[in-house]
Amino acid sequence: MYWLTGARVYIACRDVRKGESVAREIQTMTGNEQVLRWLVTSTLHLLFPAEEKHLHLLINNAGVMMCPYSKTADGFEMQMGVNHLGHFLLTHLLLERLKESAPSRIVNVSSFAHHLGKINFHNLQGERYYNAGLAYCHSKLANILFTQELARRLKGTGVTTYSLHPGTVKSELVRHSSLMKCIWWLFSYFLKTPEQGAQTSLYCALTEGLETLSGNHFSDCHVAWVSAKGRNETVARRLWDVSCDLLGIPVD
Numbered sequence: 001m002y003w004l005t006g007a008r009v010y011i012a013c014r015d016v017r018k019g020e021s022v023a024r025e026i027q028t029m030t031g032n033e034q035v036l037r038w039l040v041t042s043t044l045h046l047l048f049p050a051e052e053k054h055l056h057l058l059i060n061n062a063g064v065m066m067c068p069y070s071k072t073a074d075g076f077e078m079q080m081g082v083n084h085l086g087h088f089l090l091t092h093l094l095l096e097r098l099k100e101s102a103p104s105r106i107v108n109v110s111s112f113a114h115h116l117g118k119i120n121f122h123n124l125q126g127e128r129y130y131n132a133g134l135a136y137c138h139s140k141l142a143n144i145l146f147t148q149e150l151a152r153r154l155k156g157t158g159v160t161t162y163s164l165h166p167g168t169v170k171s172e173l174v175r176h177s178s179l180m181k182c183i184w185w186l187f188s189y190f191l192k193t194p195e196q197g198a199q200t201s202l203y204c205a206l207t208e209g210l211e212t213l214s215g216n217h218f219s220d221c222h223v224a225w226v227s228a229k230g231r232n233e234t235v236a237r238r239l240w241d242v243s244c245d246l247l248g249i250p251v252d
Contacts (some may be wrong), residue, residue, distance in 0.1 A: 102158025151215030
């Protein structure tokens with residue numbers, strides 16, 4: 001959707017072939033030749049183009065849902081690793097460039113499922129007990145807490161950040177759950193298309209005048225309520241510190 005505005009868009013990918021295929025498809029569909037794939041390796045090393053001096057918008061949209069217990073190449077539980085820690089690290093690595101390019105924005109795609117989430121620091125990655133459905137909810141709560149703490153730390157920098165629930169979208173996100181695939185099929189008429197699901201992301205990314213709402217959560221292009229657990233500043237700050245420790249980032 002961002003490519004329709006004429007922006008130069010980098011699509012982060014781990015598979016070069018798939019990334020180039022998607023970029024070519026978008027170029028053909030929109031006529032925007034500035035849609036490019038950008039390789040992020042499975043070990044989260046950043047290969048962002050050195051010649052790109054400005055970065056005004058970062059959309060953290062990668063996600064997995066209800067997958068069996070497994071670990072990323074870096075040794076993190078898959079859902080917390082992909083849905084939260086990957087976004088946390090990518091944002092950290094690009095933050096200085098975002099500040100230098102201000103005004104700029106960071107948009108984190110979360111979910112209504114955060115209402116069922118809980119941050120248990122003694123079982124953050126399912127070390128003691130793992131439930132695929134709840135692990136997804138926990139990671140989505142982490143997205144919201146990350147957004148709020150990030151907003152607090154970025155005050156006065158010209159960089160603002162927002163989290164959002166895209167809605168229930170017809171996609172491959174439920175591919176790991178036979179039950180969810182069945183439910184998706186039964187209620188397919190009521191599901192959003194990917195284009196409809198992208199609207200709140202677009203709203204947070206492009207709408208003028210949202211700067212005073214940095215740190216807020218959105219749904220259907222409006223500010224949305226978050227759970228009490230999603231408003232806990234103490235947990236948000238501790239999650240920040242724990243995430244830094246897991247990723248080897250100095251805690252400031």
